[in-house]
Amino acid sequence: MTDISLHLNTDEIELWAQGLLPAAQAIHLADCSLCRAEADRERKVILELVQLPKFEPRAGFADRVMAQVKIPTPSENWKA
Amino acid sequence: MSAASDQQVVAWAKQGHEAAFRELVRRYERPVFSLLYRMVRDRALAEDLAQETFIKVLNGIASYRPEFKFSSWIFKIANNAAIDHLRRKSLDTLSLDGAPGAETPDQIRATSLQLGDRAESPLDEVQNRELGTAIERAIARLRPEYRSCILLRHVEGYSYEEIAESLELPLGTVKTYIHRARNELRGYLDDRRD
Numbered sequence: 001m002t003d004i005s006l007h008l009n010t011d012e013i014e015l016w017a018q019g020l021l022p023a024a025q026a027i028h029l030a031d032c033s034l035c036r037a038e039a040d041r042e043r044k045v046i047l048e049l050v051q052l053p054k055f056e057p058r059a060g061f062a063d064r065v066m067a068q069v070k071i072p073t074p075s076e077n078w079k080a
Numbered sequence: 081m082s083a084a085s086d087q088q089v090v091a092w093a094k095q096g097h098e099a100a101f102r103e104l105v106r107r108y109e110r111p112v113f114s115l116l117y118r119m120v121r122d123r124a125l126a127e128d129l130a131q132e133t134f135i136k137v138l139n140g141i142a143s144y145r146p147e148f149k150f151s152s153w154i155f156k157i158a159n160n161a162a163i164d165h166l167r168r169k170s171l172d173t174l175s176l177d178g179a180p181g182a183e184t185p186d187q188i189r190a191t192s193l194q195l196g197d198r199a200e201s202p203l204d205e206v207q208n209r210e211l212g213t214a215i216e217r218a219i220a221r222l223r224p225e226y227r228s229c230i231l232l233r234h235v236e237g238y239s240y241e242e243i244a245e246s247l248e249l250p251l252g253t254v255k256t257y258i259h260r261a262r263n264e265l266r267g268y269l270d271d272r273r274d
Contacts, residue, residue: 042262048269049215057130062105062109065105066101
């Protein structure tokens with residue numbers, strides 16, 4: 001019999017999707033079909049989001065930005 | 081320089097070294113542009129807003145306070161630019177039936193919104209390809225506030241605390257927005273699968 005007081009909340013489901021769920025809740029998850037179904041649906045969405053590509057602006061973006069940036073006068077202690 | 085922390089690069093920028101400014105652009109152009117593009121769903125506009133964001137940040141670098149993360153500061157300015165644009169856009173009341181003052185048939189025709197008469201440009205094709213997937217379309221249906229929170233959390237990988245700092249929202253509000261956004265996305269994606 002599953003203890004409903006142990007059902008995972010949304011924060012815990014997110015931790016599980018990241019592989020960070022503490023052992024006690026992980027044991028509950030293994031036993032509770034309700035939580036597992038919920039966690040699986042949540043994980044699918046999170047996975048789709050984390051796999052989204054990063055987009056790039058057109059080439060020359062940095063030059064277009066820098067053309068409008070006022071650079072202060074360099075100081076003496078540059079050590080890069 | 082690429083191994084230095086953001087705080088160190090900002091310190092160099094404050095000393096007036098162009099390479100440090102360029103390094104900040106290099107580090108953040110993709111995440112800032114990606115966020116803005118997904119917020120406004122228009123490549124050219126996203127690039128204008130990204131450029132505006134960087135110019136504001138880099139010209140204001142002297143006022144940057146190092147107790148805050150640089151990423152929080154730049155995402156705050158980018159997000160504000162996107163939200164301001166979306167608010168202005170929602171206030172634009174473009175009539176399908178022409179301008180309010182248009183009375184004659186010619187005036188009405190000249191000022192009315194024409195739908196479906198514009199050929200798809202190469203840029204439109206790129207946008208449709210990039211933002212046409214089910215998950216991208218689902219993200220577009222979210223409220224802008226939910227959209228920025230979910231993008232910063234799961235696409236950019238920032239913590240709830242960092243998002244709260246960036247967007248100047250209480251931590252509880254950020255958590256609520258992200259949970260609601262995920263629920264709505266699940267709903268949209270489930271509808272797709274049905």
